[in-house]
Amino acid sequence: MDPLTLSRLQFGLTTVYHFLFVPLTLGLSWFVAYFQTRYYQTRDEEFRKSAKFWGKLFLINFAIGVVTGIVQEFQFGMNWSEYSRYVGDIFGAPLAIEALTSFFLESTFLGIWIFGETKIPEKAHLASIWLVAIGSNLSALWILLANGWMQHPVGYVINEVNGRAELVDFFALVTNPKGWLFFWHTIAAGLATASFFIIGISAYHIFRKQNVNLFKSSFQTATIVGLIASTLVFFGGHTNGQYMYETQPMKFAAIEAHYDTSAPAPFSIITIGDLTGKQEVWSWRVPAVLSFLACNNFTCEVRGVDEIQAEYEALYGTGDYIPLIDFTYWAFRIMMTIGFIMMGFSFLFLLATRGKYENAKWMKWVPWVIALPYLANSSGWILTEMGRQPWIVQGLLKVEDAVSPNLTVVDLWISLIGYTVVYGALAVAMVYLMKKYIVAGPDAAMHESVDVAPTLVGSQD
């Protein structure tokens, strides 16, 4: 493989891996803050235990998100130096602001939250977990504004002298609708991920008749949040799609394998392409639905891949402007299908909580729903990043022109293998600890470690 392919592979792997942990951090932080607040208000021990238990799992997950996040910030310069030179004037700003406003906030107050319970007033300790939640979600905003700029560049000019993009309107950068649409979609997805995480683990304990009251309370809270969040994910996604049609028509068409411009445009349930992925062989389509997805009515014209390719060649010169349609097409279908399943499940679970669901046989299978948001989250990022290809910054800079020119194949194999090995080991340790703490339950979470529990952490006696 050539250096470009290796750098892309490494960026893809490290980013998807990082994003396995991020949504749960974003969503679960709010739950932990909520349970701790409920304890503060009601003095109900069950809420205190809930905050501790979900808090422990939050920490196990958070740690990997933090350490793999370092790679994210460094590899723009390491692997994509030409990109960094070209956009640093613009893209560097949200990254620096993210570190300054969010990373400091979440890491400092997480330290205070973990170690400070007996050292500061209870209110301050409660405030610190809220600040952790705000900090991590704020960090999502800045990085998504940065990513939003790559998808839909705003507030810039091309400097004719040095040939790079330069910022002229910071306000446009921070109000870029692309970034904000990503933000709402991602925040809602984070809450949905955390909800399904809690639903699955609560069901595991309820089915085994362990701490039933505590887990029923968690289960009910999570089904309500899960239903609201997955509905918001859906509307956010739909709005994202329409804005994508306006700003990135090629990505939109590629996601739908929509080759020929048509009005009204049909929605593809299944399309089989040829081996190059550039031609359609057979498809099953529902009339007019794609028009609705693009512009909220059933008649508008939706431009196809072939027409946009011709237009881009006229605009940017000869080249292939079509993303890998098999990836974008299937990633979108996986994401969307799972999104609907999650909405349906959370609605059904919510209905079930009105009856005697704790004795139901089907509860045994509920823990498996935890896998759903992970598949959907990864698919979402794969489609949005691969759908932008061949561009790294839509319409301005191609990926092939962005890679660090000095890196050799040997450099890249060393780092790619290195990251893979270390990330693999992290995953093993994380899964081992998660499983152990989940199975051990809330009483063990009140102690320093689940194996030896001589000292009650933070106990007043």
Add this chain to the structure above:
Amino acid sequence: MSYEFLQTLWFILIAVLWIGFFILEGFDFGVGMLLPFLGKKDEERRAIINTIGSTWDGNEVWLLTAGGATFAAFPHWYATMFSGFYLALFLLVIGLIIRGISFEYRSKDANPKWRHTFDWMIAIGSFMCALLLGTAFSNLARGVPINADMMYTGNLFTLLNPFGLLGGVTMVSVFLLYGSTFLTLKLEGELRERARELSKNLYVVAAIVVVLLAFFTYTSTDISSKIGVNPGSTPLAAVIAILIAIFFINRKMEGWAFLTVALHIVLTQVSFFTLMFPRVMISTLNPEWSLTIYNASSSQYTLTVMSIVALIFVPIVLVYQGWAYYIFRKRISTDKKTLIY
């Protein structure tokens, strides 16, 4: 504000971020390296980790902010340095990863093998970070091969020259001393005395390599032509600060011992950035090809926006991070009843 003023301001701000990082994370790296050697029993090791447990992550953010600020203010510096030092930075990132995850995971299982493994990963990760950062900084002072297109033309072995490695060894030694004086300040009882005894030995090594590095800075960098044979008060004060640390260590004035080593680190960094200014990366191929704050910077508009952001948020960060240190100002005992896991 003039463009030149903003470029100078951001050079100073990035220098401040690096100094903040080394001041705070310096003792974290030292504590990390000392962990398996100083802590014999499990609760001793936990007590050692707890001296930095609540604040190490916040300290590390200084590095991330320095990286982000370099990207935003001097994109060419960020691009040339990060792509040029590719494998060194890859190893640095691995060091940061294994160390960071170990702080959080080591106590979450009671199996002695599990804890032993993570304790060693903390030590090895901290060692890698200190060694690599020291090597990188002395190479920046010495200059690296950069061509007319601002591209680094060397490889990992270019960085492993004697002066570069001496810089790495110096940073490791100084951070070991810094960590041991910090532990003397933060621990209680027998463990505190062991940290103090260790400081005395670590002092000898640190003092020797610091003097050596100061000497070889004359032969390996352009300091004599840039600043003159008389280096001025800052580098001299840096060397003197670490040399007098032993006075305080021997008299059990641990606060002063810690402060003199901290002062040494600040003054060394100030000397480094003075030597560099206005260059940010020195080219050994042709002085004309060096990256400076003028040819590597962002536009005036971006620097203005970022200055406003920094003016608002840096004081806020300093206040709450200061508060975090205030909360955890007390000494840590190895008493199991008070240890937080």
